[in-house]
Amino acid sequence: MVDKIQYRQTSMICECKSITKYNKGGKKEMGKTAVIFPGQGAQYVGMAKDFYDSFEDSKKVFDEADDVLDIELKKICFEENDDINKTEYTQPAMVAAEVAIYEHLKNAGLKADVFAGLSLGEYSALVAAGAMTLADGIKTVRRRGILMQNEVPLGMGGMAAVIAMDADKIAEICENTPGKVQIANYNCPGQIVISGEAEAVKAASAALAEAGAKRVIPLNVSGPFHSQMLVPAGEKLYDFLQGVDVAEGFAPYYCNADAEEITDAAKVKELLKRQVYSSVRWQQTIENMIADGVDTFIEVGPGKTLTGFMKKINREVKSINIATVDDLAKLEELNA
Template structure:
């Protein structure tokens, strides 16, 4: 028997039209999108399916992505009867994982990330912070270079050969030069609206902690792996502190996958727009099964599970 992980992508994977077939062709998908619209006070289908500028603005992106991921997941569970043995999500995707694990209700996950997006958007004025992807340099070398610098840190351990750094714009630009000199193949500035997963967002994390006080948390029905620790969370009292810290801490995605691999997971199903996590999987562990669910017909690939 396969051990299956549901994994969910984060911000940046969104695109206009994501999830539209799930909305138009399934009752479950339509209900989730329409419920999200009622909770949020604006049309989530319009946000996700029609070309607009808001979809790439953090305060809207996060609610759109989590609604889409949850809708796809619930349709998959209902129509294919597939349940994960474990679950995890990259950054924003962790909220879909929490819903999959039964830790947070679908509605609370959507409402919470709406507030999370607003807080992250407002935390740092546009242009003050920045992020960059560092390619083809060992994480240990990047850590060594950054250890002697202020105002910049690792934001994402995505996979071997791809690390994202974040912080003050000038510090990130200086770090890029030093990392290229240290052997990085490329250092690419990212088109993002803030220095996410850096200490510059500590205030946003603390404000999210206040929001989370009003959110009901249940014990995980399915094990899930937290970004901050790359370890399973079994104690529900740890959920809120970890979600607060996640906003300004490194996302340990590669380490999270390695935790699941060590637990015998051999099948990973990426649920959500794009194929970002599947691309990372090819560099972390090539010998496992990886599936993408972003269109209804993609579920046909899972007939043998």
């Protein structure tokens, strides 16, 4: 639920109250609020800088993240540089930015019922849910980024976005394409991403276009993320995760690999291993969350990618994005 979120901005205090809905028997019940975090690709120079400059709780997140790693995430996030788009730096930078924003929202009174994140964003969700410490989350995604970037030589893998084609048809064409290619992301109706060997992705893209896809867009990425080519990277990450503590009693989060609600700490490491090379079932995740009573979604982090997906998945639920301090005013929309 959302309960008395208060913040100061240009001498204004906004209070967001709980959303009320009714079940089939007419009994009043509270709708659930989910905080969701975007993944790699949403990053930009300057992300979360205004939160860092404005709020001590956000500043502390960046300061701790810098202390944990041997790199300066604040410079990567805030100053013009090339590293922000390199996977091994992008991933910890994104988690730092997302958790920094969320930490302020939480301290200002945001009470989320459940969490989820797209791909890399799943780690921000784990930190926000209390399953991982910020230090462990940052260290893990740094290792994850290095493993994913180095597993497949540059140019050997690829990805492409497929626009306006049925997911089953895309899966069928991928299965019938020579080489390794598969669905990497079920983002929303009409937007699927495929991933795999560069030549197989190219061949599948041509077949998809011929079969009626509105557009097939090659993506500028450094590897074939969420494909079977990264199974070894997933196994190496699983080994690393054996030294990471996953706390019991964390708030529920929804995993990418199965799109299911997770509350059992014993399942987390296996799911994170599989996430590296399995399809990200984002559309199914959102649909399951709605079926479980979530009617308010707050995207926390750079950009508004997930809010855009939400409009294509289900327009009946409430959805806002918080990427900048100015976006805090959007919390008023939750009362509308």
